[in-house]
Amino acid sequence: MIVERRESWEATRAAFRWRLPARYNIAEHVCERHVASRRPALICPGEAGGNPREWSFRALSRLSNRLANALAANGVGRGDRVAVMAGQSVETGLAHLAIYKLGAIALPLFALFGAEAIEHRLRDSGAKALIANAEGRAKTAGLELPQLSLTVAENFWDFLKRGGDRFEIADTGPDDPALLMYTSGTTGPPKGALHGHRVLPGHLPGVALPHEFFPQKGDLFWTPADWAWAGGLLDVLLPSWAAGVPVLASPAGKFDPEEAFAMLARHGVRNAFLPPTALKLMRQAPQAARRQPGIAMRSIGSGGESLGGELIDWGREAFGLTINEFYGQTECNLVLGNCAALEPVRPGWLGRAIPGHEVAVLDAGGREMPPGETGEIAIRRPDPVMFLGYWRNEEATAAKFRGDWLLTGDLGVCDEDGRFRFVGREDDVISSSGYRIGPGEIEQCLGGHEAVAMAAAVGVPDSLRGEIVKAFVVLRPGEPATPALEAALRAHVRERLSAHEYPRAVEFVAKLPMTATGKIRRGDLRLRERGKG
Secondary structure, X not given: OXXXXXXXXXXXXXHOOOOOOOOOOHHHHHOHHHOOOOOEEEEEOOHHHOOOEEEEHHHHHHHHHHHHHHHHHOOOOOOOEEEEEOOOOHHHHHHHHHHHHHOOEEEEOOOOOOHHHHHHHHHHHOOOEEEEOHHHHHHHOOOOOOOOOEEEOOOHHHHHOOOOOOOOXXXXXXXXXXXXXXXXXXXXXXXXXXXXXXXXHHHHHHHHOOOOOOOOOOOOEEOXXXXXXHHHHHHHHHHHHHOOOOEEOOOOOOOOHHHHHHHHHHOOOOEEEOOHHHHHHHHHOHHHHOOOOOOXXXXXXXXXXXXXXXXXXXXXXXXXXXXXXXXXXXXXXXXEEOOOOOOOOOOOEEEEEOOOOOEEEEOOOOOEOOOOOOEEEEEEOOOOOEOOEEOOOHHHHHHOEEOOEEEEEEEEEEOOOOOEEEEEEHHHOEEEOOEEEOHXXXXXXXHOOOOEEEEEEEEEEEOOOEEEEEEEEEEOOOOOOOHHXXXXXXXXXXXXXXXXXXOOEEEEOOOOOEOOOOOEOHHHHHHHHHHHO
């Protein structure tokens, strides 16, 4: 799906049309079309500072054919769920290609999941096979999973050799199931969002604009986000390969902001998806105060939590570009975004509806809200990026929609020009003295204070006001947690936002509860406060 650049956002959007073929397979799009390319498909950093290894599209094609044949010989076929838990690795890339070629359904699993999270997803999906690294294999060793008949881990390369290097790709259409991604479980047990092969072309406009009309000559993409999440798989790996653009894999282990800067320079990375948490950690790195030699970024996209003006300003100083925020969720991703090449980015705003998507703010009755009023962000169906439904859960699928609108559960505002601002999860909104307060703006404001590394804001019960705003603050290294600083932070928000929004309570903490994708778990903080009562 090519997005042609026009003179304005409106003109660019008006010129776009979906053109989905009647028969379509993700593996054909992202690999087979590029087997003659001279550019690498995947660059894997060497261990302990060794030379990186490059994999061509041709090599990925042949190796994934072998894997598809080997899986088929072991009874894996069309519609079967195959779990993949191998981090950012060539094994993960090959697994996805082979699964799509088979017409099976890929089930990505996060490398840092614990046994309980893994068991829920494998049981609920009825996964027939698991492709994992040694660590992932160890986590499943003691689980009772009668439907799981095949595990490929330490024997991956020997297993792959059992299959021939020619394979006829399954005849699939855009709506045939391809990918089962589980929600993060912040609002209940994780549910499996089932996507068709169309999910990839559905993502492409949402990658193109926040990455300044990606792809461009010489682009090379990287993200620290695990390829088990939409941010890593559907925002980076598969769209890059669809465009014939190389992807740099991250080394295994905890995110290291200093190494992130070094990787950007060492490999000549041009494009990156950096979640807000990663950007905040990089801003705190000792060398982050000045722009690094050798770094020549062309685009950075970010999403999941709002950045705020201070982080965007830092991005301009550190990288010489404007970080473009975007918005979506597992069920319907990359539907809003910014593109600094078309218009200035407004800090705290998610941008406009990406070409091809219709987004609105609705009231409780499903009616569109007037500009400037808060309601629930919703996306109209049909839409190629939208999920097919929750896995074997028709009731939850039906509850996700009101008429033709998919309800995100996120509150937002749309202005007269069609720009959207995120207010907060519906459950996160604070009701104080009759005011409805979104935590995001407070957190951004606190994050702009020189002493603050991260902050979260929640509502806690109050006999007079119903709720008051309480802030949980992680300080930067070396900053002392004093009553004077607490008072300064309250005044900082009161002066910059409003007297009704400032945190009447501040608690300094060593860390904040986060989801696996780097979002603040405000619900955990609220439950902790209720437990004190």
